[in-house]
Amino acid sequence: MRARLLRAAPLLLALAVLAGCASVPGHSSVQVLRQTGDQGNSDVPTGPVDGSDPLNLVRSFVYASGRPAERHAAARRYLAPQASSWDDGAALTILDETFDTVFSPTPPPGGPDRASVRIRGTRLGTLDASGVFRSAPAPVEVDVGAVRRDGQWRIDALPQGVFVRLSDFRANFRSLKAWFVDPVHRTLLSDPHYIPSGRTTELAARAIELLLRGPSEDLGDAAVTSFPRGAALRANLTETPDGIVVADFNGVDSLAEPDRRLLAGQIALTLAEVSVPRVRVLADGEPLLPGRPDVGREDFADLVAGPTATQVPEPLVVDGGKVRRLTGPGQDVPVGGQAGNGSFDVVDAAATSRTNRIAVVSREQTGTQRLLVGPRDGQLVATPVSGATLQSPTWNAAGDEIWVLANGVPQRVLVPGAGTGATGPIRALGLDTDELRAAGSLTDLAMSPDGSRVAAVAGGRAVVGAVVVGPDGAAAVRRVRALRPAELERAVALDWRATDQLIVTTNTDQPVHLVSIDGLTLDRLPSVNLTPPLRAVAAAPGRAPYFVADRSGVWSYAGGDLDAWQQMLGATSSAQPFYPG
Known part of the structure; x- marks a missing residue:
C-alpha cells in the first residue's frame, strides 16, 4: 500500500x-x-455580536485572538476591511487573566462614528519565533481604533501581533x-x-x-x-x-x-x-x-539524562543528626552506614539514585561544618569543602558532582567512583556563579534532574539558570532569570518536580506553588494544616507526595484528602526532607 x-x-x-x-x-x-486537509476543528466563534459597543468589541477581539487556527480567522472577523493587513505573526504577547478595555483619554477625530479603545493589562511575557516563552512581566497599554459602518462597530486600526489571555493560551496551545x-x-x-x-x-x-x-x-x-x-x-x-x-x-x-x-x-x-x-x-x-x-x-x-525509570527514589529526611527513611506517618528508620548510625552530626544531606551515593553536611566539634560523601549505606569521606555554614547540597544528573552553598557561595566538587566515568581524587572544580549571585543572597540551591539547569532562592526570589561546562571542565551558570517575582516573593525553598517545573515555598499567605521553568504557568497548592514559616520542600519527577517542613514538623501532600497536608513527622523544628536526585 x-x-x-x-x-x-x-x-x-x-x-x-x-x-x-x-x-x-x-x-x-x-x-x-x-x-492536513482532513476535517478538523472548525467550531470558531461566529464573530462580533450585532450592536456591540467599541469596548465590548475590543474585549471580544482579545478573547478570539486566543484561537490561532487559520491565521486567527476568529479574531479577523472583528476587523474592518482597512485592517485586513494586520500581521498576526509579528509578535505574540501573553496577558494575565484580568485586563480592561477603556476609552482612550483623547478621542480620535471623525466624530461619533470613530472611537479609540485602550487595552490595559499585565504582560506576562512574549513568545519568540521558535516558540520559546520569554518572561517579561510589566504593565501594558495598547490603543485600538474602531469605526462604525452601517450601525456596526469594527476594528480599523491596531498594532501588529497578537495579545492573548493566559487562559486562552493554555486552552488552545500545548507544550512540546x-x-x-x-x-x-x-x-x-x-x-x-x-x-x-x-x-x-x-x-x-x-x-x-x-x-x-x-x-x-x-x-x-x-x-x-x-x-x-x-x-x-x-x-x-x-x-x-x-x-x-x-x-x-x-x-x-x-x-x-x-x-x-x-x-x-x-x-x-x-x-x-x-x-x-x-x-x-x-x-x-x-x-x-x-x-x-x-x-x-x-x-x-x-x-536520557538523570535517574532511570528503575531508580525510584524513596523519601528521606535529616532529623536528629541522622539521615532517615520516611516509611509512613510518624514512621522513620535510620539509613545504613555512617549517614544514619550517628557517626556524624548530620544537618543536611542529598542523595543520588544514579550512583547510589549520599553527601551530608556534618557539624564538627569546632563549630564549623564539613561536606562528606560516600555510599548510601557505607563509609563517608571528607571533601575539600568546609565553612561556617554549608547548606543545600545537590547532585548533578550523572551522580559524579555535588554542589553546595558554602557560606552562601556555590561550590562544586567532583566525586569519582564506579559507574561515573570520572577518575582521580575527590576535588573542587571551577565554578562561575557571578550571574547567579548577582540575583541576590543565595539561601537554597537545586540541580535539575537532567543537570542542564540549576534553581536557587536568591534574594528571596526563585531563579533558574543554565549550567554550561567549558572545554577546560570549568562550569558556569548563565542566563539567570527570576520566575514570577511578583507572585513568588519571599521565597524560602525550592525543588524540581520535573525537568520543566519547580515547587517553591514562600512565607506568604499562599506558601506552596508549582511554577514552570520559563515562568509562564503558576499554580498554587493548598496550604491547609501548614504553619508558617516553611523551611524546606522536597519533590521528585514522577513521584508523589510532595514534602514540606514547617514550624511544627514534616508534612506530605499527594492530592485528595480534602486538599489537606498530612503530618509525617511531628514535634521537630529542624527536619529536612529530600528525595534522591
Whole structure:
C-alpha cells in the first residue's frame, strides 16, 4: 500500500503558530496521522455580536485572538476591511487573566462614528519565533481604533501581533519538549517550547522544525544538536501502512555512529511528545542507524539524562543528626552506614539514585561544618569543602558532582567512583556563579534532574539558570532569570518536580506553588494544616507526595484528602526532607 503524504505545514512557521501548554505522558499512544486537509476543528466563534459597543468589541477581539487556527480567522472577523493587513505573526504577547478595555483619554477625530479603545493589562511575557516563552512581566497599554459602518462597530486600526489571555493560551496551545544533546556527558536534554494544539501531522512537522532550529537561548551552550549545519528534510513526512512515520534527511550521512544514535534519539524522543510512537529515520533514503531503521522513545532510555525509570527514589529526611527513611506517618528508620548510625552530626544531606551515593553536611566539634560523601549505606569521606555554614547540597544528573552553598557561595566538587566515568581524587572544580549571585543572597540551591539547569532562592526570589561546562571542565551558570517575582516573593525553598517545573515555598499567605521553568504557568497548592514559616520542600519527577517542613514538623501532600497536608513527622523544628536526585 502506497505511503500517504502528510501535507504538513511549512517548516518555517510564523510566530503566531508556535505556542503551547500540557504535560506530556511518559509513553505515547499510537495515533494514525491524518492528512492536513482532513476535517478538523472548525467550531470558531461566529464573530462580533450585532450592536456591540467599541469596548465590548475590543474585549471580544482579545478573547478570539486566543484561537490561532487559520491565521486567527476568529479574531479577523472583528476587523474592518482597512485592517485586513494586520500581521498576526509579528509578535505574540501573553496577558494575565484580568485586563480592561477603556476609552482612550483623547478621542480620535471623525466624530461619533470613530472611537479609540485602550487595552490595559499585565504582560506576562512574549513568545519568540521558535516558540520559546520569554518572561517579561510589566504593565501594558495598547490603543485600538474602531469605526462604525452601517450601525456596526469594527476594528480599523491596531498594532501588529497578537495579545492573548493566559487562559486562552493554555486552552488552545500545548507544550512540546524538543530534545538536544549535553555536549559533556553525551546525554539527551529536554528543551520546552510551545506550539498550537492541532492534528498530529501539524505537530510532527513543527517538532521537526524545532529540532532543525537547535536549542533555545535559555540553554545556550549547555546543549547542542547532532544535526549538522545545513541538514534538512528531503521531503515532507510520510506514514507507512502500519503507522510508522518516515523522516528522510539530507546532510546527515557524514555523522559518525555515536552521533547518529544521538540524532536518532533526538528525533524519536521529540516526536514521541506528539504521539508518534515509532519513526523511520533515513539519511538520503537509507537507515540512519544501519540495521535499525525504525526507532521509538524506549530505544534511547539510556541516553536520557538523570535517574532511570528503575531508580525510584524513596523519601528521606535529616532529623536528629541522622539521615532517615520516611516509611509512613510518624514512621522513620535510620539509613545504613555512617549517614544514619550517628557517626556524624548530620544537618543536611542529598542523595543520588544514579550512583547510589549520599553527601551530608556534618557539624564538627569546632563549630564549623564539613561536606562528606560516600555510599548510601557505607563509609563517608571528607571533601575539600568546609565553612561556617554549608547548606543545600545537590547532585548533578550523572551522580559524579555535588554542589553546595558554602557560606552562601556555590561550590562544586567532583566525586569519582564506579559507574561515573570520572577518575582521580575527590576535588573542587571551577565554578562561575557571578550571574547567579548577582540575583541576590543565595539561601537554597537545586540541580535539575537532567543537570542542564540549576534553581536557587536568591534574594528571596526563585531563579533558574543554565549550567554550561567549558572545554577546560570549568562550569558556569548563565542566563539567570527570576520566575514570577511578583507572585513568588519571599521565597524560602525550592525543588524540581520535573525537568520543566519547580515547587517553591514562600512565607506568604499562599506558601506552596508549582511554577514552570520559563515562568509562564503558576499554580498554587493548598496550604491547609501548614504553619508558617516553611523551611524546606522536597519533590521528585514522577513521584508523589510532595514534602514540606514547617514550624511544627514534616508534612506530605499527594492530592485528595480534602486538599489537606498530612503530618509525617511531628514535634521537630529542624527536619529536612529530600528525595534522591
